[in-house]
Amino acid sequence: MENSEILKKFLQNLQQVPYLASKNLFKVASHFLEMEKDKAEFFCATLLKMKDCLVKCQNCFVWKEKDSDCVYCKRDQSVICVVETWQDMLAMERAVEFKGAYHILGGAISPLDGVGPENLNIGSLVERVKKNYIKEIILALNQTPEGEATAAFIANRLTQASSAQNHIIQITCLARGVPIGSSLEYLDKLTLNKALSERRPF
Amino acid sequence: MENSEILKKFLQNLQQVPYLASKNLFKVASHFLEMEKDKAEFFCATLLKMKDCLVKCQNCFVWKEKDSDCVYCKRDQSVICVVETWQDMLAMERAVEFKGAYHILGGAISPLDGVGPENLNIGSLVERVKKNYIKEIILALNQTPEGEATAAFIANRLTQASSAQNHIIQITCLARGVPIGSSLEYLDKLTLNKALSERRPF
Numbered sequence: 148m149e150n151s152e153i154l155k156k157f158l159q160n161l162q163q164v165p166y167l168a169s170k171n172l173f174k175v176a177s178h179f180l181e182m183e184k185d186k187a188e189f190f191c192a193t194l195l196k197m198k199d200c201l202v203k204c205q206n207c208f209v210w211k212e213k214d215s216d217c218v219y220c221k222r223d224q225s226v227i228c229v230v231e232t233w234q235d236m237l238a239m240e241r242a243v244e245f246k247g248a249y250h251i252l253g254g255a256i257s258p259l260d261g262v263g264p265e266n267l268n269i270g271s272l273v274e275r276v277k278k279n280y281i282k283e284i285i286l287a288l289n290q291t292p293e294g295e296a297t298a299a300f301i302a303n304r305l306t307q308a309s310s311a312q313n314h315i316i317q318i319t320c321l322a323r324g325v326p327i328g329s330s331l332e333y334l335d336k337l338t339l340n341k342a343l344s345e346r347r348p349f
Numbered sequence: 350m351e352n353s354e355i356l357k358k359f360l361q362n363l364q365q366v367p368y369l370a371s372k373n374l375f376k377v378a379s380h381f382l383e384m385e386k387d388k389a390e391f392f393c394a395t396l397l398k399m400k401d402c403l404v405k406c407q408n409c410f411v412w413k414e415k416d417s418d419c420v421y422c423k424r425d426q427s428v429i430c431v432v433e434t435w436q437d438m439l440a441m442e443r444a445v446e447f448k449g450a451y452h453i454l455g456g457a458i459s460p461l462d463g464v465g466p467e468n469l470n471i472g473s474l475v476e477r478v479k480k481n482y483i484k485e486i487i488l489a490l491n492q493t494p495e496g497e498a499t500a501a502f503i504a505n506r507l508t509q510a511s512s513a514q515n516h517i518i519q520i521t522c523l524a525r526g527v528p529i530g531s532s533l534e535y536l537d538k539l540t541l542n543k544a545l546s547e548r549r550p551f
Binding site: 151153154156157160163164165167168171173174175176177178179180182184187188190193194195196197198200201211212233234237 | 353355356358359362365366367368369370373375376377378379380381382384386389390391392393395396397398399400402403412413414434435436439
């Protein structure tokens, strides 16, 4: 059974799906095998239709329906929250009452993975800043070496662009410190150091 | 974005895939959205072709290619290993040098989930035993209350069937005891009790 060419091909396809442990691939294949044929066809039709209908907004790079306007680009465009991925944006939307706009970079600068600034939506962010009146850019990148390097790179580019136009933009980042619900004894050294050096009045 | 009907539909579909945590659904959807269109089409084509090409062997219920013989039914049919699922069978094949045949039940008896003996491939197992010369049935069911109850039920049915034909079949089950690589101190009480009561000469 494990020799079936078509099963092998499907397993190879499944292998590329993120967050599926390889030990579960056979179980997922089994799920699709046991499924009624019309349900499998519906699954595929939905998948392909979704790919057809959804496009990235060319202003903020959030996925939107092809024939409708981007809901985020209708919001306050003077504050832009810059995030690495769509999932990060969704996490922000779920957690906070943010009324501004977004800009999705599509990842972080990572020379080891061959991702340079030209592979990310950084140029279009600078263009947005040049063309529109923007008060604040929130750099909500991940707290990883790549995220921090990317944030520094963007902050630099934005400062150059805005000073060339004599228009000062506030560039902020998310507060760093002790996460809510955590015990100090389990916290990493870097976070504790940051939390101490950036302490604030009680 | 989260309001897109087609995205919602796709997420609902994904939700039914086993071993995908709900917090990862957006990430998986994002994977398919970012994927090139022809790759997505290839994924769907492979999935549907797999469903078309693979059928369950009507003798042992292992998945096989429609136009070819079941490889497991060509093996020694006098020893049949009874397992709950296809995945259990694959685990057996990966782990042991077993040369006999299989019989996949399709689950275990579980009244709470509405699974009775008539929903499993038990009748066909009894038929196999009646029609063929079978020396041994290995009940390789899971060590869960459902698995053990199902094993007891099958053993009973097989004993009746074989004694009616005056043909004695050996019914065995997998050895139970201390798993290799485990420390006694972390072992559950039932396993330790079983291992002690079924102890064997060193």
